[in-house]
Amino acid sequence: MNRRLTWFNATSLTLGFAFLYLPMLILIIFSFNESKLVTVWAGFSPKWYGELLRNEQFLDAAWVTLKVAALSSTLATVLGTMAAYVLVRAGRFPGRTLFSGMIYAPLVMPEVITGLSLLLLFIAIGLDRGVFTIVLAHTTFAMCYVSVVVSSRLMTFDRSLEEAALDLGCTPFEAFRLVTLPIITPAVISGWLLAFTLSLDDLVIASFASGPSSTTLPIKIFSAVRLGVSPEINALSTIMIGIVAVGVITASLVSKRAIQRQRREEVEGVRA
Template sequence: MTGRFSWFNATSVALGFAFLYIPILILIIFSFNESKLVTVWGGFSTKWYGELLQNEAYLNAAWVTLRIAFVTATVATALGTIAAMMLVRSGRFRGRTLFTGMVYAPLVMPEVITGLSLLLLFISIGMDRGMLTITLAHITFCMCFASVVISSRLVTFDSSLEEAAEDLGASPLDAFLSVTLPNILPAIAAAWLLTFTLSLDDFVIASFTSGPGATTLPMKIYSSVRLGVTPEVNALSTILIGLVATGVIVASLIGKRAERITEAT
């Protein structure tokens, strides 16, 4: 659409972004509140950050969550890449409809159903619940997100380039590694980041599939929030928001630079 940016448009943007960002800003401001009450300003202080860093339950949960997210993102992106190749390049094969269904359904499936069904699976095969079961559950729904992200890039990539490489004597694997992979690399990086965040963020599926000894950060946050609003949770939220914002901004800057380099060459 061509731009005719009116006053109505400007107001929509301003109100929309105010709605999206004011709650987050308030959360961040009150993490620096001296008072224990989250809604009454009692002066500036960073004491909740200090208390947070001494709270071992939070630190342990953060470590568990990071390890799960790292393994999940890596495996889910690898499987998602294969699934995307299958969706985009395989043409018609037996069970294609079922496969497409299984890739798209988890994107919208209510988490309570995914969580319950995976838990019953782990119980019925007698698997001890803990970090491993959470990771398996996360890989399952994350790989679907990864394959959707990667296949949207793969669709726009001209497969005749790969055929040309094969005609010139490259093995199919070589052609994939030296022609296709570099081209879909931005999508693969985006998929890794997305699945890492999804795993980091998940509460419902993790709480179904975890067992004693494996408490993730969202589970810990949830149990403190149930007991009431606490400044510690605000401090933790601010740290997480800061990390994510930095990550996303750095990733988009890298993306922009890569774009400029490809345009220049």
């Protein structure tokens, strides 16, 4: 396409990104507002961050959320990578269609249905709801996202590398550990990150799967937000937006460097 930044394109980029970022910017600015009134500026103050740190309920919920996210994303990464490997490499086996259906269906399933069905399962088998059931629920839907990310990497890489390792006397497991795994590692890591953020962010499924004793941060935020806007929630949101922004930017810089290195190595490999 011919690259010209016409006034039309410049306007739509400006307006578009203003629309995407202005609401979050307002939120961040007003988290430093002195006044309890969230729409009237009354001077700069970091006091709501102090309030937040003294709020035991939020801290507890944040701790539960982090635990759930760490556990479920790790489990989901293991299961999702296995599922991706099965989908791309295992060839034919009985029930393969059902298997790939079950990988893709949760991606389009409305959260209310996933949540409802898991809750009914937990009740049917008499499992007490708490941190454990939230981990099970999050692992299930996150593993599907992981397997989509990992399988797209598995599909694109050169299979002859694995075959070479097998020819040179590796067992299939060694070939996986020494050849396949290092190549798909970036995809596995981004799958883990995706699973982690999905778990941090989830309100609906966690609401169904949690018991009275285990409240995650989104559940807490949701019940607070229903009562209206509060400067404390603004402060909390600002912290979360900050963490995500730093994380995403670092990750993209790291992966950019990794891609560049890989390209360089490939070029050198061709020369040698």
